[in-house]
Amino acid sequence: MIECVVNISEGSNFKVLSNLAKVTQRSLLDLHFDTHHNRSVLSLAGNHLIEDLKELSRHCLEDLDINNHQGVHPRLGIIDVAPFIPKLESTFEEAVEVREQFAEFLSNEIGVPSFYYGDERSLPYVRKHAFQDLSPDKGPSAPHPTLGTSCLGVRSPLIAYNLVLDADIESVRRLASSIRSSDVRALAFKVGEFVQLSTNLINPSSYGPMDLYFDIRKAFKVIRGELVGILDEEYLAKIPPAYRPTLDIFSEDTFQARLTNGYESPLL
Numbered sequence: 001m002i003e004c005v006v007n008i009s010e011g012s013n014f015k016v017l018s019n020l021a022k023v024t025q026r027s028l029l030d031l032h033f034d035t036h037h038n039r040s041v042l043s044l045a046g047n048h049l050i051e052d053l054k055e056l057s058r059h060c061l062e063d064l065d066i067n068n069h070q071g072v073h074p075r076l077g078i079i080d081v082a083p084f085i086p087k088l089e090s091t092f093e094e095a096v097e098v099r100e101q102f103a104e105f106l107s108n109e110i111g112v113p114s115f116y117y118g119d120e121r122s123l124p125y126v127r128k129h130a131f132q133d134l135s136p137d138k139g140p141s142a143p144h145p146t147l148g149t150s151c152l153g154v155r156s157p158l159i160a161y162n163l164v165l166d167a168d169i170e171s172v173r174r175l176a177s178s179i180r181s182s183d184v185r186a187l188a189f190k191v192g193e194f195v196q197l198s199t200n201l202i203n204p205s206s207y208g209p210m211d212l213y214f215d216i217r218k219a220f221k222v223i224r225g226e227l228v229g230i231l232d233e234e235y236l237a238k239i240p241p242a243y244r245p246t247l248d249i250f251s252e253d254t255f256q257a258r259l260t261n262g263y264e265s266p267l268l
Helices: 014-023 049-063 092-110 123-129 169-179 209-217 241-247 255-261
Strands: 002-008 028-034 039-045 079-086 114-117 150-154 159-166 184-191 194-201 221-228
Touching (some): 002 049, 002 092, 014 028, 014 039, 014 049, 028 255, 039 049, 039 255, 049 079, 049 092, 079 092, 092 150, 159 209, 194 209, 209 221, 209 241, 221 241
Antiparallel strands (some): 002 039, 028 039
């Protein structure tokens, strides 16, 4: 089974987000949206993955325009980032094949160029070099007029985990810079009256949400933690049950639990 974690540059228009949840409902395991980032993350998996990705893309083409987008998160397009992750008995080769199918669709039927990341290069590298000294791996040589560009990855599971801090933005920017490593990617964003430390924990087997939470709490007041999307059971098992409410991560937040029990978006 292949999971795709689609990052859409829209987090405020609930009518549009509700439509996206509806058209991907067969594959939808989680929908996370944030009005400050103006960004949504849909976790999709299952036998209808490609069909639902195509339908999602068609609705994005109809309803969204990157030229009208405002939000604190960096982006290159509406269907901004979509990593494909092998799960259960699937292989990286199968994930590459599914990515290729989606890239072909975006290119041939909608006219959206795609940059690949993973073994090819990192996502931060794509954001920095796209259309400068880096050409799309698939599709037109210029962004789509309304959907922009898509970044399609193949990668191992990671955990997207944020901490909302009672601190000033410059201090958290310095913090983000200081903790970046091969295991952690970090950015700082102003979200309302607080500041968010937004992280991707690249190697959650060795450094997970609990490690991050208690490391940061040594120097900053943590208002709350926030899991973006879902995580695998093996990573939840590294968090003792007593600490899960503190981190705001629970057993129902796992990939395996959503496959077994299903998921209904609050927007449906």
